[in-house]
Amino acid sequence: MPGNALVPELAVSDWQRSRSFYCDLIGFSVRYERPEEGFSYLVLDGAELMIDQIGVGRTFTVADAPVERPFGRGLNLQLRVPDVGAILRRLELANVSFYLPLEEK
Numbered sequence: 001m002p003g004n005a006l007v008p009e010l011a012v013s014d015w016q017r018s019r020s021f022y023c024d025l026i027g028f029s030v031r032y033e034r035p036e037e038g039f040s041y042l043v044l045d046g047a048e049l050m051i052d053q054i055g056v057g058r059t060f061t062v063a064d065a066p067v068e069r070p071f072g073r074g075l076n077l078q079l080r081v082p083d084v085g086a087i088l089r090r091l092e093l094a095n096v097s098f099y100l101p102l103e104e105k
Helices: 015-026 084-093
Strands: 009-012 029-034 039-044 047-053
Touching: 009 015, 015 029, 015 039, 015 047, 015 084
Parallel strands: 009 047
Antiparallel strands: 029 039, 039 047
């Protein structure tokens, strides 16, 4: 079976904006997508990630769970990239701010 054993799927409020963020700023490319469902399967140097727009196609919901930004509270993802400096420069030029500062441990 090709691909990673675990691929997170992130719920997003704006699929096109999220797709642009991950592809244009972070450097992912699209393996495949279903635009009519607001869904993309993204890859970057062995990392795999799915994004899925809330309210389009199938949406995972839990009673009383927050459905506002920032999503993914309590979830941390680690991503190895070939040049984090280049990504940080693109994010800075796009005026993207961090909720927490970048750290390496």
